Amino acid sequence: MLNELTKGIFKENPLLRLILGTCPSLAVTSSLQNGLGMGIAMTFVLLCSNILVSLTRNIVPGKVRIPVFIVIIATFVTITDLSMAAFVPDLHKSLGIFIPLIVVNCIILGRAEAFASKNGPVASALDAIGMGIGYTLALSFIGSIRETLGNGTILGTSLFGPAYQPFLMFILPAGAFLTIGLMIGVMNWMENRKS
Amino acid sequence: MKQNLEIIKIGVFLMAICVIASLALALTNKTTAPLIAEQKRVAQEQAIKDVLPGAAKFDEKNLPDGSKLFIGKNSEGKMIGKATKSVRKGYSGPISIMVGVDPEYKTTGIMILEMTETPGLGAKTKDPMFTSQFKGKTADQLYLKAKDAKIGEIDAITAATISSKAVTAGVREAVEAMKNAK
Numbered sequence: 001m002l003n004e005l006t007k008g009i010f011k012e013n014p015l016l017r018l019i020l021g022t023c024p025s026l027a028v029t030s031s032l033q034n035g036l037g038m039g040i041a042m043t044f045v046l047l048c049s050n051i052l053v054s055l056t057r058n059i060v061p062g063k064v065r066i067p068v069f070i071v072i073i074a075t076f077v078t079i080t081d082l083s084m085a086a087f088v089p090d091l092h093k094s095l096g097i098f099i100p101l102i103v104v105n106c107i108i109l110g111r112a113e114a115f116a117s118k119n120g121p122v123a124s125a126l127d128a129i130g131m132g133i134g135y136t137l138a139l140s141f142i143g144s145i146r147e148t149l150g151n152g153t154i155l156g157t158s159l160f161g162p163a164y165q166p167f168l169m170f171i172l173p174a175g176a177f178l179t180i181g182l183m184i185g186v187m188n189w190m191e192n193r194k195s
Numbered sequence: 196m197k198q199n200l201e202i203i204k205i206g207v208f209l210m211a212i213c214v215i216a217s218l219a220l221a222l223t224n225k226t227t228a229p230l231i232a233e234q235k236r237v238a239q240e241q242a243i244k245d246v247l248p249g250a251a252k253f254d255e256k257n258l259p260d261g262s263k264l265f266i267g268k269n270s271e272g273k274m275i276g277k278a279t280k281s282v283r284k285g286y287s288g289p290i291s292i293m294v295g296v297d298p299e300y301k302t303t304g305i306m307i308l309e310m311t312e313t314p315g316l317g318a319k320t321k322d323p324m325f326t327s328q329f330k331g332k333t334a335d336q337l338y339l340k341a342k343d344a345k346i347g348e349i350d351a352i353t354a355a356t357i358s359s360k361a362v363t364a365g366v367r368e369a370v371e372a373m374k375n376a377k
Contacts, residue, residue: 086227
């Protein structure tokens, strides 16, 4: 049971090992705050959709399971988006653009199909939390690297003083590809060394 | 025959799922829509207050081009300035700016409401270092110091001339629109 929780953090990290959800990851990791925000919002939707998909796994006909998953996920994302805009407007303002992006995040559909549709609700919830933590950690790490190098700040606070000339490239798309590529390389190297 | 029956069964199932999802969404929308509209109104009011310091309340008027003009009054009811929103195409998308002017049509402040400019370059146009230059300028002074149609008094941001130009032009247009509306 504990394995379902921990596997998403390193061994099956959705971004760095399964290489899922790279599109939103490239787009939002220009700062630590953005990476963290996207990770948390994604974890919430993943948890809700995994539990619901798992609870309904025996009544959904196999032939139409994918459309049903998509309807469930899209409904949750919209409810999350509207409720956040109404009740926590400040948080919604800083996360606003990422919430619609969650719909296209294939990690959620991937976990619904690969895990929640075959396992019970408790295991599915643990899987969602583990995957969410793994994704959030990866995004935060990439976000910190890009923000530090590309803007000379961390969470908006200046690190090296005004004399620092930032590597602007790191907060532009090219920096995202380089950082994620290097991190995937490091993960693969560590995995190979172990075996 | 058996196959047809299965297709109908699946169709009805999908329809049921979609009906439930629509109901959930309609309910959420119904409860949140008035709250969201209120948040938007508060945010807009805050932006007007930021660009028109000292204004206590506002009268709304429609400009001929469809945009809204806000007339700011101080606590004694005296008109202290006007504000309006202008939208101008930047480097990577529209930039919307709230602009305030005093009764002599000199700018009192600007605030970038929305933009999608490049982080680290064009996005710096929303920093106080750039926006504070717009205080106390007349429409004639609202051009860049170089690289613009006329010589003005605004310093462009290095490597972000297009964004700087767009913001300056947006502010100038807003000031002129308010001037012409009197």
